[in-house]
Amino acid sequence: MAQTVFAPWDDPQQKPLIQFVGVTKRFGDFVAIDDLTQDIYEREFFALLGPSGCGKTTMMRMLAGFEAPTEGSILLSGQDIAGVPPNKRAVNMMFQSYALFPHLTVWDNIAFGLRRSDMPKDAIAARVEEMLKLTRLSKFGRRKPHQISGGQRQRVALARSLAKAPKLLLLDEPLGALDKKLRQDTQFELMDIQETTGTTFVIVTHDQEEAMTVASRVAVMDEGRIIQVATPEKIYEAPNSVYVADFIGDVNILEGTAKANGPESYAIDWGGAEPATATSARPFSDGQKAHLAIRPEKIAISAERPADAANAVQGKVLDIAYLGNLSTYHVELPTGQVIKAQSANTRRVSRRAYTWEDPVWLSWSATAGVLLES
Amino acid sequence: MRRAVLIAVPYLWLLALFLVPFAIVFKVSLSDTALAIPPYTPTLKDGFGALISGLDFENFVFLTQDDLYWKAYVSSLQIAFFSTIVTLLVGYPMAYAMARAPEEWRPTLMMLVILPFWTSFLIRVYAWVGILSTEGFLNQFLLWTGIIDTPLTILNTNWAVYIGIVYTYLPFMILPIYAALERLDESLIEAAEDLGCSRMQAFWLVTIPLSRNGIVAGCFLVFIPALGEFVIPSLLGGSGTLMIGKVLFEEFFANRDWPVASAVAVILLLILIIPIILFQRNEQRQQEAEQ
Numbered sequence: 188m189a190q191t192v193f194a195p196w197d198d199p200q201q202k203p204l205i206q207f208v209g210v211t212k213r214f215g216d217f218v219a220i221d222d223l224t225q226d227i228y229e230r231e232f233f234a235l236l237g238p239s240g241c242g243k244t245t246m247m248r249m250l251a252g253f254e255a256p257t258e259g260s261i262l263l264s265g266q267d268i269a270g271v272p273p274n275k276r277a278v279n280m281m282f283q284s285y286a287l288f289p290h291l292t293v294w295d296n297i298a299f300g301l302r303r304s305d306m307p308k309d310a311i312a313a314r315v316e317e318m319l320k321l322t323r324l325s326k327f328g329r330r331k332p333h334q335i336s337g338g339q340r341q342r343v344a345l346a347r348s349l350a351k352a353p354k355l356l357l358l359d360e361p362l363g364a365l366d367k368k369l370r371q372d373t374q375f376e377l378m379d380i381q382e383t384t385g386t387t388f389v390i391v392t393h394d395q396e397e398a399m400t401v402a403s404r405v406a407v408m409d410e411g412r413i414i415q416v417a418t419p420e421k422i423y424e425a426p427n428s429v430y431v432a433d434f435i436g437d438v439n440i441l442e443g444t445a446k447a448n449g450p451e452s453y454a455i456d457w458g459g460a461e462p463a464t465a466t467s468a469r470p471f472s473d474g475q476k477a478h479l480a481i482r483p484e485k486i487a488i489s490a491e492r493p494a495d496a497a498n499a500v501q502g503k504v505l506d507i508a509y510l511g512n513l514s515t516y517h518v519e520l521p522t523g524q525v526i527k528a529q530s531a532n533t534r535r536v537s538r539r540a541y542t543w544e545d546p547v548w549l550s551w552s553a554t555a556g557v558l559l560e561s
Numbered sequence: 562m563r564r565a566v567l568i569a570v571p572y573l574w575l576l577a578l579f580l581v582p583f584a585i586v587f588k589v590s591l592s593d594t595a596l597a598i599p600p601y602t603p604t605l606k607d608g609f610g611a612l613i614s615g616l617d618f619e620n621f622v623f624l625t626q627d628d629l630y631w632k633a634y635v636s637s638l639q640i641a642f643f644s645t646i647v648t649l650l651v652g653y654p655m656a657y658a659m660a661r662a663p664e665e666w667r668p669t670l671m672m673l674v675i676l677p678f679w680t681s682f683l684i685r686v687y688a689w690v691g692i693l694s695t696e697g698f699l700n701q702f703l704l705w706t707g708i709i710d711t712p713l714t715i716l717n718t719n720w721a722v723y724i725g726i727v728y729t730y731l732p733f734m735i736l737p738i739y740a741a742l743e744r745l746d747e748s749l750i751e752a753a754e755d756l757g758c759s760r761m762q763a764f765w766l767v768t769i770p771l772s773r774n775g776i777v778a779g780c781f782l783v784f785i786p787a788l789g790e791f792v793i794p795s796l797l798g799g800s801g802t803l804m805i806g807k808v809l810f811e812e813f814f815a816n817r818d819w820p821v822a823s824a825v826a827v828i829l830l831l832i833l834i835i836p837i838i839l840f841q842r843n844e845q846r847q848q849e850a851e852q
Contacts, residue, residue, distance in 0.1 A: 286749050
């Protein structure tokens with residue numbers, strides 16, 4: 188690898204911008220954040236991903252200063268920010284509802300934070316113009332928030348939170364209110380802006396696709412804990428648990444017992460006609476319970492049994508979901524289990540090879556699945 | 562045709578319930594007092610020509626000559642103005658607390674604000690006589706706690722009038738402000754703090770401007786009736802309390818001088834129409850802003 192990859196988390200020389208050290212947050216009896224320790228580095232685009240109620244918003248609100256940790260400490264550039272009120276932190280937040288001031292124009296909304304600092308007047312004006320340009324809103328400065336579209340409001344909120352050039356920008360479900368097409372465009376815009384300004388972004392989202400698209404690292408959360416933190420690719424291809432594998436994308440889980448059948452290779456007896464073969468760097472003892480997680484697109488579908496496949500099972504087509512670019516086949520095995528297999532529709536004019544009730548073979552390589560402990 | 566009928570209804574309403582009574586009062590104000598029933602002349606019985614020629618602005622001229630009247634107007638404006646300010650200062654924190662209270666508490670608090678309306682206004686003002694008089698509850702309580710050793714004279718002074726007006730009109734101030742504050746999105750305050758405002762700055766820069774319409778509505782709802790108030794100054798006020806509502810009542814019932822009383826009423830109406838027009842323009846602007 189000649190080109191340098193942005194991965195400060197692998198570099199022990201790098202100092203993290205934010206450190207969560209043993210942070211616990213309780214609301215009464217409810218534990219929102221459970222003894223969490225995590226570093227976030229400068230210029231990162233860090234995504235907190237999880238179902239609602241997993242504590243991701245609480246983590247963000249603690250960074251903004253609206254909540255204080257019950258135990259542990261949060262460090263920003265090495266300084267504990269526990270007692271610092273929100274208005275004294277070099278952290279700005281973009282709210283889910285955007286929270287634009289309805290009585291102020293777009294221009295005044297963006298200038299709001301700058302006017303609270305001791306910045307001279309013409310410097311404020313220049314900065315606001317710069318922000319309007321960055322978010323392509325120059326024409327809308329004189330309008331009130333209710334006179335612009337949802338996508339424009341989203342950009343005003345972004346411009347306002349970026350105007351003070353914070354060390355850290357927090358984005359709370361920033362694209363939740365936009366429709367799908369606009370959301371996709373805005374994701375790339377966000378990434379561009381993050382790169383241009385060099386600001387560290389922490390984004391909270393429950394949309395895994397959004398997290399995967401924008402983030403340099405994704406933290407998958409559940410019940411107040413971070414289950415896995417890794418690059419989108421690692422999260423998808425090498426999940427560390429059934430929870431992560433299941434939460435991100437589609438997955439087939441074969442449950443069974445492992446038995447070593449070679450170096451870093453295991454046979455998994457999952458109840459099928461023959462055991463499945465899978466490689467795993469993680470060691471499993473003989474007879475240990477294991478989950479084999481295989482993504483649908485890694486399973487091939489064919490009419491005949493492929494000669495060279497490491498794993499092959501027969502079943503019959505139960506359902507076909509045509510998604511345009513892909514087709515997903517739901518194949519029922521003799522054991523009653525339903526396996527999802529995906530194939531790309533690479534040709535425009537073709538007859539569908541398989542239809543309902545057809546007997547088909549599913550096959551996958553030994554490296555296609557991830558072997559996970561239960 | 563249907564449109565014409567629809568438009569005609571509110572105009573007929575206005576004509577029958579406002580313009581016609583006003584025209585009658587205005588006509589009386591241009592008449593002269595007389596020992597008759599009704600106690601003024603000329604009337605329609607004298608014929609239309611005599612009626613028109615018998616009218617003049619004498620009573621309005623009289624109002625400018627006796628300084629009782631303009632003093633009463635000024636004093637009324639002053640009392641209404643300061644009562645409105647005090648009501649705002651008392652009502653705003655109450656509305657704010659109501660809007661910030663837990664959701665399940667709000668209907669109860671709202672009920673408590675409206676509850677006084679279940680009793681007659683007159684009885685509630687009389688109750689204040691019992692509280693504020695020299696031997697009243699307030700003085701007894703203050704004497705018992707030892708804060709004062711001689712009873713305070715509150716009843717029959719302007720203080721009692723202020724207390725009465727603030728007490729009576731407080732709900733009219735609270736309700737519109739509460740309505741404005743309740744709609745206020747909490748995240749706006751957080752956004753203001755996030756952008757560098759202290760709590761106090763966020764209140765001045767976000768909460769106050771966004772509840773402005775409620776404040777304006779509340780102030781007019783207090784100021785307009787307080788200006789013409791009659792019951793409170795006559796029950797709680799003293800001989801030194803000069804309010805135009807009281808003057809009007811005395812002119813009408815004690816002096817039986819209907820023409821002068823009508824002239825006082827016409828002037829009062831003109832003074833009121835200015836704030837009412839301002840109020841309506843504010844409402845209109847608010848509606849336009851919401852579109």
